[in-house]
Amino acid sequence: MIVNRREAFVGRALLVLLMLITLVPFVSLFVTALHPSGTYPLGISWPASPQWGNFAAAxxxxxxxALLLSSALIVVGVVPASLLLGTMAGYAFGNLRMRGHRAVFLLFVLGLTLPFEGILTPLYFQIRDLGLLNTRWxxxxxxIGLFMPFSVLxxxxxFVNVPGELSEAASVDGASTWQQFWRIQVPLATPALTSLGILLFLWTWNQFLLxxxxxxxxxxxxxxxxxGAFQGQYGTDIPLLCAGAVLILAPTLAVFLIFQRRFVAALLQGSVKG
Structure with a gap:
């Protein structure tokens, strides 16, 4: 019993330590954004007169x-398409077991090993040849292509953990593969779809390199x-730059806080099934 209490104490202490390590950069960013414009704050110190107007100025x-609209359009273009294609491909690999599915699935696994930086140069020339440079496309x-390997996996x-009896019973009742997918499998996959949608939203919203x-x-x-452009223009005004960074982080933090229970529930569901 003493060992269990000790382990519980150590575990909680590590969690608190990790939480502090995670929160300190955000607290520092927020506090720095409240300092007078043009100053150079040292450390984490609450200003004597918080400049809340820095957020409006940034x-x-x-x-x-305009940036919110642009990011929203990009998210709307990426997330639904990635969810649809990833879900359909994941169902095919998990339930249909078509011929050669292992070799194709291996290609998706290998796709996870490709870093953005490694394909950036050929991707640039391909996008240029398509005439899509300097567009949201x-x-x-x-x-959408880069998210496919993770979405499919x-x-x-x-889907691989869904009991096969459900599909067999639906087949006996005369349901086609398409009907089984939309009426049975997709509703059961709501937790996985929600958590994947959150991840895709966060990754798309925070996309910097591309x-x-x-x-x-x-x-x-x-x-x-x-x-990057904002930093180049206001790089010498640290409080204003931090205020802009806080505004950029705010939507992602809000989405995660709102849907965190569903996200954690999906992870726990996967761990129990696994």
Whole structure:
């Protein structure tokens, strides 16, 4: 019993330590954003007169309204398509077991090993030849392809654990494969779809590298990608730069906090099934 209490204490202490390590950068960013514009704050110190107007100034200086619209359009273009294609492919690999599925599935697994940096140069020339440079499609289409390996593996991990008796019973009742997929499998996959959608949203919203390489117009980038242009213009004004960074982080934090229970529930469901 003493050992169990000791282990519980050590585990909680490590969790608190990790939480502090995670929160300190965000607290430092937020506190720095409240200092007077043009100053150089040292360490984490609450200003004597918090400048809440820095957030409004950063919003106007970076034209955050246009960036919010651009990021929303990119997210709408990437996330639904990735969810649809990933779910259909995951169901095919997890339930249909078509001929040669192992070799094709191995290609998706290998796709997880490809870093963005390694394919950036050929991707640039391909997007240029398609005439899509400096458009939002230059971000949307590559992200859909780059997210496919993870999306397929994530959804396959769910479908492979669904009892085969459900499909067999539906087949006996005369349901086609398409009907089984939409009326039985997809509703059961709601937790996995929700958690995958959250991850895809976070990754798309925070996409930086593709945005700055493939799109020159900052108003057509993601908010994270536009931070590069904002930093180049206001790099000497640290509080204003931190205020802009906080505004960019706010939507992702809000989405995660709102859907964190569903996300954790999906992870726990997968661990129990696994």
């Amino acid at each position: 919003f106007q200086a970076a034209d955050m309204g 230059a971000i949307i289409l590559p992200l 994530w959804m396959r991990a769910h 945005a700055i390489v493939l799109v020159d117009d900052a108003s057509k980038r993601t908010m994270a990608g536009a931070l």
